[in-house]
Amino acid sequence: MNMEFRISSLYICVKDMERAINFYERLLNKTVTEHDDIYSVFNINGFRFGLFANEKVNERHIYGDNCLPSFDVDNIKLVQERLLSLNCTIVFPLTKIKNNWILEFADSEGNHIELTSPVK
Structure with missing residues (x-):
């Protein structure tokens, strides 16, 4: 059996969705492609870069550099x-x-x- 792994997306947790969207739109010089209060997405050459407002769904997250x-x-x-x-x-x-x-x-x-x- 052959297993092939691919990565086509990742997300980071954010505390303030509008602030995060504004920051990444300015940094990437791209408009967010999916805008939502909980999960928003930028399409970067086919790669989905997501912003997740984890606190809005009561998901605990420890911020760090892991x-x-x-x-x-x-x-x-x-x-x-x-x-x-x-x-x-x-x-x-x-x-x-x-x-x-x-x-x-x-x-x-x-x-x-x-x-x-x-x-x-």
């Missing part, structure tokens, strides 16, 4: 400028690791998000 969503970007310096304009806290500064630039920031809800970009 799962780190990572976005690949073409121009990390340009995205870094956008993060600064959004007043994001940079939790891991722009660092070259092997053939990639890595940066980690805290979003509007306190989630840590990683950005990577190939060294050119």
